[in-house]
Amino acid sequence: MILFISGGAKNGKSMKAQYLARYLAGNGGLYYLATMHPGDDEDLARIARHRREREGWGFTTVERFRDIGALRPEPGCYLLDSVTALLSNEMFPPEGFDPGAPRRVMAGLRRFLTAAEHAVVVSDAIGSDAAVYDSYTEAYRRGLAETERDICRYADVVAEACAGNFIVYKGALPK
Amino acid sequence: MHLIIGGAYQGKTEYAVAALGVPREEVCVCDLSREPDLSAACISHLERFVLRCMRQGRDPLTELHRTELESKVLICEDISCGVVPVDPELRAWREATGRFLCALNREAAQVTRVFCGLPLALKGGRGAEEFSR
Numbered sequence: 230m231i232l233f234i235s236g237g238a239k240n241g242k243s244m245k246a247q248y249l250a251r252y253l254a255g256n257g258g259l260y261y262l263a264t265m266h267p268g269d270d271e272d273l274a275r276i277a278r279h280r281r282e283r284e285g286w287g288f289t290t291v292e293r294f295r296d297i298g299a300l301r302p303e304p305g306c307y308l309l310d311s312v313t314a315l316l317s318n319e320m321f322p323p324e325g326f327d328p329g330a331p332r333r334v335m336a337g338l339r340r341f342l343t344a345a346e347h348a349v350v351v352s353d354a355i356g357s358d359a360a361v362y363d364s365y366t367e368a369y370r371r372g373l374a375e376t377e378r379d380i381c382r383y384a385d386v387v388a389e390a391c392a393g394n395f396i397v398y399k400g401a402l403p404k
Numbered sequence: 405m406h407l408i409i410g411g412a413y414q415g416k417t418e419y420a421v422a423a424l425g426v427p428r429e430e431v432c433v434c435d436l437s438r439e440p441d442l443s444a445a446c447i448s449h450l451e452r453f454v455l456r457c458m459r460q461g462r463d464p465l466t467e468l469h470r471t472e473l474e475s476k477v478l479i480c481e482d483i484s485c486g487v488v489p490v491d492p493e494l495r496a497w498r499e500a501t502g503r504f505l506c507a508l509n510r511e512a513a514q515v516t517r518v519f520c521g522l523p524l525a526l527k528g529g530r531g532a533e534e535f536s537r
Contacts, residue, residue, distance in 0.1 A: 233520070235519075237485060354411060354485075355411075355486075356410075356411025356412035356413055356414060357410075357411035357412070357481075357482045357483065357484060357485035357486065358484075358485050358486020358487070359484070359489050359495075359497060359498035359501075360489055360494065361491075370412060371413045374411070374412060374414060374520075375413060377520045378413075378520050378521040380520075381520040381521050381522055387519075387522055389519055396519075396524065398519055398522035398524055399522055
């Protein structure tokens with residue numbers, strides 16, 4: 230089963246995703262697919278906070294910043310947090326902007342997620358603001374939306390977090 | 405009138421085409437630099453029309469009402485989230501678009517929000533289910 234959770238910042242996505250992943254894993258493996266490539270102290274602090282929040286949950290952390298499609302899933306459930314970071318890593322590598330990243334990430338995620346026994350995928354809804362962006366940021370914004378929409382085609386459940394509540398667009402969240 | 409809202413690149417026009425049967429070539433896509441054909445059966449990117457009207461001192465709702473709206477599909481990007489823009493024009497645009505959508509919502513028979521390609525009926529719920537299958 231593939232669960233997709235998106236929504237604005239600080240609406241309870243990650244915590245809900247942890248509960249869902251643990252539930253889906255049952256007695257099988259429980260993996261946290263860490264995607265954020267730390268760029269500065271703020272990132273390191275965020276990673277440390279997320280690690281603390283996961284303590285005692287039984288997650289095995291798998292760090293994977295790029296090329297998710299090459300990863301072979303073990304039985305159990307993977308929590309992937311987040312598509313946003315994954316695309317950012319591939320689209321803005323140190324060697325420069327890569328406009329082909331969304332297509333590649335989309336294909337890689339499709340391969341990995343559909344091969345996994347269970348997966349919970351977290352992303353961020355960033356398409357509803359009134360800012361006018363430079364072409365790189367706009368390409369990223371579009372690429373993220375297209376990647377999210379592709380996941381939603383094959384995901385079993387699609388939900389949007391809103392202040393700790395979940396609006397379900399597809400399927401039903403496990404109780 | 406069926407009002408479709410949602411964030412950028414979420415699949416609002418795709419929804420109008422696939423679920424509501426709007427012919428793609430009949431969608432009038434608003435642009436900042438030219439006057440849209442408001443007689444079209446479906447008008448998209450109305451948020452741009454709001455900005456265009458703002459710049460010209462016109463009221464977008466009054467302009468829209470120059471044609472019959474009842475049978476139309478109207479599509480508008482939701483620009484209400486995110487940080488309050490520093491630019492005064494973007495700030496005014498965000499507010500004008502919000503008020504514009506609230507007004508259209510009162511007139512609409514159906515309002516659908518598209519999220520990641522999936523529709524959520526906010527008002528009058530038809531046409532959503534078959535699209536999400």
